[in-house]
Amino acid sequence: MLAGCSEFDYASDRHLREAGISAGTPGIHTVRQGDTLYQIAWAYGLDFRDVARWNAIGEPYVIYPGQRLRLRPAAGSGAGTAGAVAPTPDSDSSNRTPAEAEERMPAVARREPLSGPVAWQWPSEGRLVRRYDPGALGKRGIGIAGAPGSPVKAAGAGDVVYSGDGLPGYGNLVIIKHNERFLTAYGYNRELLVEEGDRVRAGETIARMGASGQRPGELHFEVRERGEPVNPVSYLP
Structure with a gap:
């Protein structure tokens, strides 16, 4: 009987499966000093663009210590959208000057993004x-x-x-x-x-x-x- 349980379609986590998210993934990640959106998404096996979208974070994907990031779409919202988690005081950038915002902006976001196919090569000559x-x-x-x-x-x-x-x-x-x-x-x-x-x-x-x-x-x-x-x-x- 236990072996067959995985075949049932439980509505409680159906939206997670549709989004390709493990049911064991926590709902929230609190940003620590040094975290990046890419690192967080990688750690949980998520696409960084999904995490950005679920939290209403636009490019250049700047996040702040203490910010609480949603790691899954809200139930009933569909796989692609979710209400953003309310920012903490540390993550509120509304009072930052343009110079301060530029300083906090990842350097990767200050240049034209790469596009086109990747010219792949081996990262090491070992076996x-x-x-x-x-x-x-x-x-x-x-x-x-x-x-x-x-x-x-x-x-x-x-x-x-x-x-x-x-x-x-x-x-x-x-x-x-x-x-x-x-x-x-x-x-x-x-x-x-x-x-x-x-x-x-x-x-x-x-x-x-x-x-x-x-x-x-x-x-x-x-x-x-x-x-x-x-x-x-x-x-x-």
């Missing part, structure tokens, strides 16, 4: 030691072995939208936005060589390889297409 598993829990990507300190390169031109160690299980992590369709992530790094807001070229060294829990030198590499994990090998030459 593939961990293949993509679409059924894996948590991170879904590939593992590329190499000597610790080996260069980690951008798999395509793009803008660095996250550089830090704030996502559990990824170590020192870089996330690059290539266009409105693709993001890539590079985890387990020993050293990060780029900062949020940097625009990088395809093949540019962005980090130095670190280690995973199983190997002395390994890069964890992910590709997400419109927020969904996909097999990187399907895109790499």
Whole structure:
């Protein structure tokens, strides 16, 4: 009887399934110092554009410490729309001067966004030691072995939208936005060589390889297409 329960269409979480959201995803995330919209969306397996839309946040997607972000559409509102969570005093930008707003604006938002296809290339010259598993829990990507300190390169031109160690299980992590369709992530790094807001070229060294829990030198590499994990090998030459 328990095995058949998953076949029932429970109305209470139907809108989550229609939006591609796990029922275990919390309803609200409170923004901490250093958080970015891209990082938050990545951590919960969501498309950053959906999170922005559910919270009535327009480009350049500026968020503030203490702000409460909705991580799912409101029940009955449809998958694409939701009322925004009321901002906290810290997130209220109505009294900011233009200069203050510019200072808080991510550098990536102050330039023309990239468009067009991604000229993909491998982010490391090491051998593939961990293949993509679409059924894996948590991170879904590939593992590329190499000597610790080996260069980690951008798999395509793009803008660095996250550089830090704030996502559990990824170590020192870089996330690059290539266009409105693709993001890539590079985890387990020993050293990060780029900062949020940097625009990088395809093949540019962005980090130095670190280690995973199983190997002395390994890069964890992910590709997400419109927020969904996909097999990187399907895109790499």
